[in-house]
Amino acid sequence: MPDPVRIEADYLIETAFDPRQAAEIMAGEQSSGTFVAVPGETPELKARAAARVERLDLVDEVAAPSLPGAGKPAGSKPVYRRAVVTLSWPMDNIGPSLPNLVATIAGNLFELKQFSGLRLLDLRLPSSFAQKYPGPKFGIDGTRRLSGVHGRPLIGTIIKPSVGLSAEATGELVGTLADAGIDFIKDDELQADGPACPFEDRVRAVMAAVNRAADRTGKKTMVAFNLTGEIDEMRRRHDFVLAQGGTCVMASVLAVGHAGMIELARHTELPIHGHRAGWGALSRNPGLGWSFPAWSKLWRLTGCDHLHVNGLANKFSESDESVITSARSLAEPLFEHAPMTTVPVFSSGQTIRQAAGTWAAVKSPDLIYTAGGGVVAHPLGIAAGVEALVEAWNAAMAGVAIETHAQGNAALAASLDAYPAQGA
Amino acid sequence: MPDPVRIEADYLIETAFDPRQAAEIMAGEQSSGTFVAVPGETPELKARAAARVERLDLVDEVAAPSLPGAGKPAGSKPVYRRAVVTLSWPMDNIGPSLPNLVATIAGNLFELKQFSGLRLLDLRLPSSFAQKYPGPKFGIDGTRRLSGVHGRPLIGTIIKPSVGLSAEATGELVGTLADAGIDFIKDDELQADGPACPFEDRVRAVMAAVNRAADRTGKKTMVAFNLTGEIDEMRRRHDFVLAQGGTCVMASVLAVGHAGMIELARHTELPIHGHRAGWGALSRNPGLGWSFPAWSKLWRLTGCDHLHVNGLANKFSESDESVITSARSLAEPLFEHAPMTTVPVFSSGQTIRQAAGTWAAVKSPDLIYTAGGGVVAHPLGIAAGVEALVEAWNAAMAGVAIETHAQGNAALAASLDAYPAQGA
Numbered sequence: 044m045p046d047p048v049r050i051e052a053d054y055l056i057e058t059a060f061d062p063r064q065a066a067e068i069m070a071g072e073q074s075s076g077t078f079v080a081v082p083g084e085t086p087e088l089k090a091r092a093a094a095r096v097e098r099l100d101l102v103d104e105v106a107a108p109s110l111p112g113a114g115k116p117a118g119s120k121p122v123y124r125r126a127v128v129t130l131s132w133p134m135d136n137i138g139p140s141l142p143n144l145v146a147t148i149a150g151n152l153f154e155l156k157q158f159s160g161l162r163l164l165d166l167r168l169p170s171s172f173a174q175k176y177p178g179p180k181f182g183i184d185g186t187r188r189l190s191g192v193h194g195r196p197l198i199g200t201i202i203k204p205s206v207g208l209s210a211e212a213t214g215e216l217v218g219t220l221a222d223a224g225i226d227f228i229k230d231d232e233l234q235a236d237g238p239a240c241p242f243e244d245r246v247r248a249v250m251a252a253v254n255r256a257a258d259r260t261g262k263k264t265m266v267a268f269n270l271t272g273e274i275d276e277m278r279r280r281h282d283f284v285l286a287q288g289g290t291c292v293m294a295s296v297l298a299v300g301h302a303g304m305i306e307l308a309r310h311t312e313l314p315i316h317g318h319r320a321g322w323g324a325l326s327r328n329p330g331l332g333w334s335f336p337a338w339s340k341l342w343r344l345t346g347c348d349h350l351h352v353n354g355l356a357n358k359f360s361e362s363d364e365s366v367i368t369s370a371r372s373l374a375e376p377l378f379e380h381a382p383m384t385t386v387p388v389f390s391s392g393q394t395i396r397q398a399a400g401t402w403a404a405v406k407s408p409d410l411i412y413t414a415g416g417g418v419v420a421h422p423l424g425i426a427a428g429v430e431a432l433v434e435a436w437n438a439a440m441a442g443v444a445i446e447t448h449a450q451g452n453a454a455l456a457a458s459l460d461a462y463p464a465q466g467a
Numbered sequence: 468m469p470d471p472v473r474i475e476a477d478y479l480i481e482t483a484f485d486p487r488q489a490a491e492i493m494a495g496e497q498s499s500g501t502f503v504a505v506p507g508e509t510p511e512l513k514a515r516a517a518a519r520v521e522r523l524d525l526v527d528e529v530a531a532p533s534l535p536g537a538g539k540p541a542g543s544k545p546v547y548r549r550a551v552v553t554l555s556w557p558m559d560n561i562g563p564s565l566p567n568l569v570a571t572i573a574g575n576l577f578e579l580k581q582f583s584g585l586r587l588l589d590l591r592l593p594s595s596f597a598q599k600y601p602g603p604k605f606g607i608d609g610t611r612r613l614s615g616v617h618g619r620p621l622i623g624t625i626i627k628p629s630v631g632l633s634a635e636a637t638g639e640l641v642g643t644l645a646d647a648g649i650d651f652i653k654d655d656e657l658q659a660d661g662p663a664c665p666f667e668d669r670v671r672a673v674m675a676a677v678n679r680a681a682d683r684t685g686k687k688t689m690v691a692f693n694l695t696g697e698i699d700e701m702r703r704r705h706d707f708v709l710a711q712g713g714t715c716v717m718a719s720v721l722a723v724g725h726a727g728m729i730e731l732a733r734h735t736e737l738p739i740h741g742h743r744a745g746w747g748a749l750s751r752n753p754g755l756g757w758s759f760p761a762w763s764k765l766w767r768l769t770g771c772d773h774l775h776v777n778g779l780a781n782k783f784s785e786s787d788e789s790v791i792t793s794a795r796s797l798a799e800p801l802f803e804h805a806p807m808t809t810v811p812v813f814s815s816g817q818t819i820r821q822a823a824g825t826w827a828a829v830k831s832p833d834l835i836y837t838a839g840g841g842v843v844a845h846p847l848g849i850a851a852g853v854e855a856l857v858e859a860w861n862a863a864m865a866g867v868a869i870e871t872h873a874q875g876n877a878a879l880a881a882s883l884d885a886y887p888a889q890g891a
Binding site for chain 2 (some may be wrong): 074084088089091092093110112113114134136145146147149150154155156158163207211216232233235236264274277295297298304306318323324327329353358361362441
């Protein structure tokens, strides 16, 4: 599909009013109009600057409003109609500016009285955005080059306990994991640069362990160090990771924000592992906020090389269907000539059991698959835990049942008992 | 109340499980724990790093879950209990870092399966945060000094149409408003630096008009120029506004983000007018996301001198009660020795009619009161529109009925017909 000439955004709306009229009010509020016509709002000006309702498809209707505060027509009992609406804006209004794009497509409109539901579903941008924002510098190719993992997912884990370990204890734990041949390790998003575990001390201890293991095995585990912080702090921490031989940095994108992530991405010489802490507030109500495919496009444009998508049969409240939609969306090109695909990161309760389902859903090995207990609680040790996950993925990609594949592999065989199938 | 030693946050939770157990899981997820105990999570480590449930008060119960995806105990039909919970964290985990505070108090917890509702209600911080973040540089005192308005609210308006006017047309409109004696004007949040109205061209045209009016009248209208953008763009735009004699800059705080706003606030020599475009996505579901008193504390700490709170009888979906709670919260001290109060900005359908109610709610003249049609649609002209609003506020502050006060004032008298009372 060619890139659009205007900015386009799709919304799920719910309204007790005529959906077309409500959509027109939304288009007005987010462009030239106000609630009432004002002096200076000429037909020429509207033709030049107004947002347009490009499309409206009715979906269904509900008897009760999904959100409080919405208005309704006077008189008879209202019905709340749901529709998918596409609005478009001329580039002349804001130019290719990511922060101003956010205020335009996702500004005051959530508060409009016309709507008892409003959710941003998707987003398509003119190619001038790709000229201003180059997107991920590394993506899957750079991640594979730096980690030395090819033809299968990167198998990873998260440093736990989330907080409380000293820098030295963290280094020891990472040493054990690196010795076990793990591909990828990440900081917890709660661990950044607190007094109990200062960033530079942690990086020094961890990279000493990683480099020691790499010298012996030839394989350097990729560690995503959480540098979330202020602009200068993030730049300084990035440079320190790079100087210590590190190969990845992590940031909580909502805690940093758009302007900060743009700045970090311009500066970075390492892949950015994007954490979505706080995402639930924007998304958990299905009639409000943002869908992941729309929201993640902002961070792909900004330059996130990896983005969290939760995992199948996760321990959180998200459905498998939602996780799959999120993961697939990261592989869809953002622009015709600049795909800006980002590596999906699967996590939360992942074991050998979700490999087949994840493969069936995304049909690609280009992902990071992180497990906590799924690695470290393996009865034959951490190395066997890593091996079992690699073999579970090999089985999935070969279309072989995990039980069959396990017959030739002690690590995977032991996993079958240690991580029983759900419902088994 | 003295500042706490630990970070404290209050949440409204809704759960089908035992609320105390659910709160403990939340505390674990946001600190040392994971869903299951892991090696290394010793009692000593937990005592040092774990979040604590400080308090739990049951509120009520509902039959159906407010949000999808929540779990429930096996067996009988669940009841969803609502409670207010206070969690606390040791400063040792993150230190006084605003971005990492966000990931800690408002991270993954919104997605926890234990909850069918989770909203951050309030926030109290140790005083070390005040040492790192100085808060608003100007506040109401600086705003009054720069605008020359004392003893009453600043009367303001918004440049409309939101987008579409050229820089020259914007300058002309501002000239008319400044000649009419208005105190404050703001850009629309959709207007930043697009090709149709470049930032520097607009500032040049607007400040020429403002300075011209000031030379004649001795009063310089404060104009909040929307500099929302990337870090370097915002710095450059700020410097340009300052060089042209401007007295305020505006940013959409959610579009810029925490790291970006911190950077802008460090750089600025002008008051920052904080716009909350996008806020509805975080707040409109009453059982999810953020309350304004909690959320605004982040931006007060960052350094926003003004923050939007919507207005009474507004055209959006927010209730008067919510608006009043928001406005009052900005006057509550953030720290014992560093109040960091921020000026509330009232807007949306404001006219002479909401002055008395707003005064009764906040009992303070320290606010910005912006009106669109409430100023420019006055039958005797814009100057009369400004005068009528000033007199409506004088009446409110003196405790005099607006009709009585209007007997001596033609501008206010004409307003009574032009802006009839709601329901009249």
